[in-house]
Amino acid sequence: MELVKKPYECCGCRTCEIVCPKSAIVMKEDAHGFLYPQIDQTKCVDCGLCLKKCAFQSGYPQRKEFEPVFGYAARHKNMNTMMNSRSGGAFTALTDEILKRNGVIYGAGYDEDKKFFKVIHKAAVTAEQRDEFRGSKYVQSDLKDVFLHLKRNLEEGKWVLFSGTGCQVGALHKFLGKEYDHLITVDIVCHGVPSPKFWADFLKMREREEGGRVTGADFRDKKKFGWKAHRETVWIDGKDISSRLYTKVFYLDTAARPSCFECVYANRNRVGDITIADFWGHEQAVPGFAEDNKGVSLVMVNTSKGKALWEKVRDDMDVIECTGYPYRHTNMKRPTKRPDNYDEFWSDYLSSGFDFVMKKYCDYEVITHGQRTRKKWAEKIKKPTRKVKRKIKKLLKKIK
Ligand SMILES: Cc1cc2nc3c(=O)[nH]c(=O)nc-3n(C[C@H](O)[C@H](O)[C@H](O)COP(=O)(O)OP(=O)(O)OC[C@H]3O[C@@H](n4cnc5c(N)ncnc54)[C@H](O)[C@@H]3O)c2cc1C
Missing domain, CATH: 3.30.70.20 (Alpha-Beta Plaits)
Structure with missing residues (x-):
């Protein structure tokens, strides 16, 4: 075989x-x-x-019942929930209802020891456990053996909501091989999943630089930088460091899984009962709605089962219907394109290491703890950055 x-x-x-x-x-x-x-x-x-x-085949079980699909711009009415979610908090609204039914939610969280914030899929039966799934983790999540636990939950007659990328939701349907009335699947529109090794090496780099331990990570902190900005934040012994380094590689697509470039799920034939995404372009689709850079969810309702759940929870959100619009996302048209330097990136990474890749692809010099502060000041005086120049200009203006 x-x-x-x-x-x-x-x-x-x-x-x-x-x-x-x-x-x-x-x-x-x-x-x-x-x-x-x-x-x-x-x-x-x-x-x-x-x-x-095997679910990674074009003949996957599509779930689309409606044409055109029911599409909505949505934002959770609770601002705290909204700000702690990646987009508009649709995932929380949907899962709150499952929790009310004493159900089980499966989503992407972190492994138990959180040493290098390895992203894995796990179960939640309380709101507190579920809240860990909020926020997009731009790295491939390991499904571990959640399908087996999930099947057991369904056989016990429990309500289950599984959320994940298209390929993960497709895999679940293929694994189960039949419909369950109490199962709701939610697929996210996905640009591609970067390598867990690259993510771990990035965190290790931060530890070396700061001489401490990773105590927190956020792939995209919208509370600090706004919904549209994309900067990752890593906490080392409680001190936060934000940058656009990991983000840069995410957008270069050089660290993405090879299957993402051939993704059979990157199209309009959605695989979940409900599809959620960031509603990019909502200003054109629903002018005047939530134009404050705090986040808007795109919700697509694909099946009657999904519709029943959505009708139950939509009052928790401010919602505007925009049927017909949703398919404009690139990854609902085609998979992300494989970059020309994909092989070169990995060849550099494997032969010369992570620091070399940071320098070559992100123009970033990795410096170990101790060296960093000395060099930083020397560098600042010799070659001031734009930020320092701006500060000097401001200071001179003040003196004048
Ligand atoms: C790798 C990745 C790429 C994405 N690319 C796009 C894109 O190109 N365009 C777009 O519009 N939206 C994209 N999204 C989806 C978007 O960022 C939000 O996750 C989605 O809109 C949900 O927002 P929310 O406020 O409803 O959910 P939140 O409350 O923030 O919940 C996040 C949801 O995403 C799931 N999730 C988080 N990380 C992962 C992961 N690594 N693997 C599987 N599931 C995960 C959680 O289980 C949860 O269901 C991407 C998400 C990920 C994880």
Whole structure:
């Protein structure tokens, strides 16, 4: 049995691993930090179930019942909820209802020890646990064995809401293989998922620079910088450092998973009961609505089941219907394009290391703790940055 011939054929969802009746498949990290299945040929009986259940194929189970799709610009009425969510807080509104039904929510949070803020999927049964899933984590989330737990929840008759990227939601439907009345799936419009190795190395770099331990991470802090800005923040022993370094590589697409460039889910045939996204371009679609750079959700209702839940929760949000508009997002038209320097980036990374890549692709010199402050002052005097120049100008003006 050969499962993955080319890296772009696998999205790393682990379905093949968990369905294998002989436990012959184990997911292993490749040099780039992405998970791929490895088959123990001595255990494999060629039953083909892994291939049958593979969801990363264009014939995935589409869920679109309505044409045109019901689309909404939405913002949670509770400003605190809104500001703690990535877009307009649609995820919180939907999951609050599931919590009221004593259900289980699955989403992307962090691993238990939070040492390098590894992003994993896990379950939440309280609002506090659910709140960890808020905010976009721009790195591939490891699904671990959540599908097995989720199936058990459904068989117990519980309400379940699973949220994730299109490939993760597609994988769940393929794994389950049948409809469950109590299951709601929410897929997010996804630009692509960067490598967990790159994320961990970025945090390690911050630790080396500051001489401390990572105590917090935020991929996009809208409270500080606004919804449209994109800067990552890392806390080292409680001190926050914000930059556009990780972000830059995210947008260069050089650290994305190869399958993202061939994503079968990057189109208008959505795979979840409900699709959520940042509502870019809402100023044109719904002029005058929430034009304060605090965030707006795009909500697309794809199935009757999704519609029933949406009708139940939409009063928690300010909502304007804009059916027909939603498909303008790039990743609802096509997958992100593979950058020309993708192979060069990884070849540099693997042969010369993370610091070299920072210098070459982000024009950033990584300096270890101690060296940093001395060099920083010397550099500031010799070659003042625009910020320092501005400060000097201001000071001179004041003196004058
Ligand atoms: C890697 C990535 C790329 C994205 N690209 C785009 C894009 O190109 N265009 C666009 O409009 N929107 C994109 N989004 C979606 C958007 O940023 C918001 O996640 C979405 O609008 C939900 O906002 P909210 O306020 O309703 O949810 P929030 O309350 O902020 O909840 C965030 C939701 O995203 C899920 N999530 C967070 N990180 C991950 C992850 N790594 N893997 C899987 N699920 C995750 C959580 O489980 C939760 O359901 C992307 C999100 C991610 C994670």
